[in-house]
Amino acid sequence: MRIPTPDLERLTGDELFWARVRRGGTPLVEDLGDGTCAVxxxxxxxQAPTLAVNRLGEAAMERVPGTDVWHATYRLTATHRASYRLGTGGPTPGAAGGDGRRGDLTGGVPRGNVTGGVPRGDVAGGGPFGGLGPDPLNARRLPGRWGGQDASVFALPQAPAERWPRREGVVRGTVVHHDGVRVYLPATDLTGLLPVLVLLDGDMWFGGLGFHHTLDTMIAEGALPAMAVLAPEAADNATRWRDLTADDAYLSYLADDLLGRSRWPITSDPGRTIIAGQSLGGLTALYAGLRRPDRFGRVVAQSPSLWWRPGMAHTVPKTPVGGVPWMVEQYATARRGPISVHLDVGSHEGPMVGYSRELRDVLRARGRAVSLNEFTGGHDYACWRVALADALAR
Structure with a gap:
């Protein structure tokens, strides 16, 4: 919900105020004492700037009269984490919010027609707000992808903590690039077969996100066993659409080539093999657990694209699936397999929340081990990178 901004007309002429802003960064956060914050x-x-917060749509900022200062203040739940962009470039022509809708904020949710919680272009680097960029007053960044602009990140005081950041003095594993795959190997004596994580969209995770630093810290602190990570890259959105929409050829590549013919000392035990993905990657992780439980025993699906069904055109924005999502139907009729499934979904992902709950209920009714984490945020790597570490540590 948009609320009045603090007395900026008085503060913005104060150089001490700007010194504090430069030192502490933005956005400015005030605890309102009721579980929410003024942000x-x-x-x-x-020039008049535009603000675009992941899954909350775009907003025109207001000018402080007689100054060059522009502002926007929202009341958000104190557990919120999100990426955002701003600037005078404006949204990409014809683009809507991160889920294919426009709107201002009402309680942190866009007003108007909710069109399925489906991202335009899935998780493309530039996204719908490709004309905008990071906040110059905020040093916390989320890297762009495929040449897209970086975004900035904020986390309110009660947002889940990043428990395993990069730490000095931790022994570093190694990351090598082999045939379109980022491969992480821990800093340990390789005397046996390592448990393995297949992590989709490896170019993002082992590029700007630097997930290897998180793995180093988790392994050093005993939150994870020493493990290998095989992370196939995606060259572009067209590649993601081709490979990550329940494609049997790609699944065979993951199970039989990437794992089955690996040159690295990894286990063949499905109980020690995890597959994890986000968005369409989350859909693919679920499909892998469904079709190849002989190879993948643990599934981590973050904001999985449960709106997808076979035959759907690769165009955006998407419309709600209507009825039971296809992937839910598949699990409802599949033979019970010895897999466990962990789901993450953001509270601002619209119908995706209901789809994820529906899948959880079906999995539970079928006697499968399943957990669901609903975080306060959107369809956002800023949230996924924290939640992925937590999911792996379970």
Missing amino acids: TFLWRGE
Whole structure:
């Protein structure tokens, strides 16, 4: 919900105020004492800027009269984490919010027609707000992808902590690039077969996100056993659409080639093999557990694209699936297999929340081990990178 901004007309002429802003960064956060915070974004310049927060849509910022200062303040739940972009470039022409809808904020949710919680272009690097960029007053960044602009990140005081950040003094594993796959090997004597994680969209995770630093810390602190990670890259959105929509050829590559013919010392035990993915990658992780439980015993599906069904055109934005999602139907009729499934979904992902709950209930009714984490946020690597570490540590 948009709320009045604190007394910026008085503060913005105070150089001590700007010194504090430069030192502490933006957005400015005020605890309102009721489980919510006033979150104020700032911009300086003559042109009117646009603010775009992941899954909350776009908003025009307001000018402090007689100054070059622009602002927008929202009331958000104190557990919220999100990426955002702002600037005077404006959204990509014809683009809507991260899920294919426009709108201002009402309680942190866009007003108007909710069109299925489906991202435009899935998780493309530039996204719908490709004309915008990171906040120059915020040093916390989320890397762009495929040449897209970086975004900035905020986490409110009660957001889940990043428990395993990069730490100095931790022995580092190694990351090598082999045939379109990022391969992480832990810093340990390789005297036996390692448990293995197949992590989709490896270019993102082992590029700007630097997930190898998280793995180093988790292994050093005993939150994870020493493990290998095989992380296939995606060259572009067209590649993701081709490979990550329940494609049997790609699944065979993952199970039989990437794992089955691996040159690295990894286990063949499905109980020690995890597959994890986000968005369409989450859909693929679920499909792998469904079709190849002989190879994948643990599934981590973050914001899985449960709106997808066979025959759907690769165009955006998407419409709600209507009825029971296809992947839910598959699990409802499949033979019970010895797999466990962990689901993550953001509270601002619209119908995706209901789809994820429906899948959880079906899995539970079928006697499968399943857990669901609903975080306060959207369809967002800023949230997924924290939740993935937590899921792996379970």
